[in-house]
Amino acid sequence: MLNFFIPTLAFLFQQASGSRLSQTWDAATHPDLAKFLVIGALLFIIGVAGVLTRRNIIVIFMSIELILNAANLNFIAFSRYLQETGNANAVAGQIFTVFVIVVAAAEAAIGLGIVIALYRNKETIWVDEIDLLKW
């Protein structure tokens, strides 16, 4: 009895774990849309954490650039996905990305102009010391 069960169990276990391992290996060696989305999500969260935790207003601006870039990554990944599967306008994501980059450049120029004006008047770039709108 034992002679029969142990090899069978071992075989089944090997089969199950082996197939799961090979599935994971297959998923890792063939990154698909979901992997791009996960990378984009992680970059986005890192950017959000930077905006929420840093005191330096320039680093906060850099974190915003990181957030916009994560959104761009998602657009590009979906653009590629639609090129292969859908019949929608396949490069719409890439065109949207161009506009996101334009808006990011404009936002950086305006934001850094505000930072310079603020530094001239308040002599600080710590966001917790900039409280002109509080009363």
Next chain:
Amino acid sequence: MRLSGYEALFFWIFALAAIFAGLLTVMARNAVHSALFLISSLVSVAALFVLAGAEFIAGVQILVYVGGVMVLFLFVIMLVNVGAEEKGRDEIFNKQKQVAASLIFCFLLVAGVLYAVSEGYKGMQARNTTPPEQIAAQQAQRDRSLAVGATRTSRITDDTEQVGSSLYRYAALPFEIASVLLLVAIIGSVMLARTLKQEVSADDVDPETLQEEKALDPELAQLEPRSE
């Protein structure tokens, strides 16, 4: 879309590089280090764009972000340089309670987004009935129709052509609006970054403020009379 072979290897290299550089951007003490880490993160993301078949956007990303926006950032860091931060005297993060609350929020956001991505992707796969082999075959078919490069080992992508024609065919009005937006941004940042002296000599200061400032700085009075 399924990358394979060296594409997969480079995907993981650049994805990890982008995330680590992003983390270091947020955690670096010196703002210049932050900017340099952000540059490496942006370059890694541009490499991911190339892997996803968006060569034009990758080039735009490097030219506009790394070549333009980040240089602007570095100039502003030089203009408003704060020494205390770099020497380790000043706290670079907010108060501990705020940091803890925002990190909890970020972890919840991570969990929610990852759950949404996995569930949504399952739904997309269920809806997409075309087998991956057939998609790969179609992709190979499209690749074969591209022009061969000079070395005869690779093919020339038509991504830039597609983006260009699509940009002017479907997005001509947003394109014009974007150019107006850039003009507004240029003028606005020039207006914002003027010094008080420049504002006085352009006669662009509120009279009451001007009186107050003149009391503080007599030099302004010399600038003010400007007859044309």
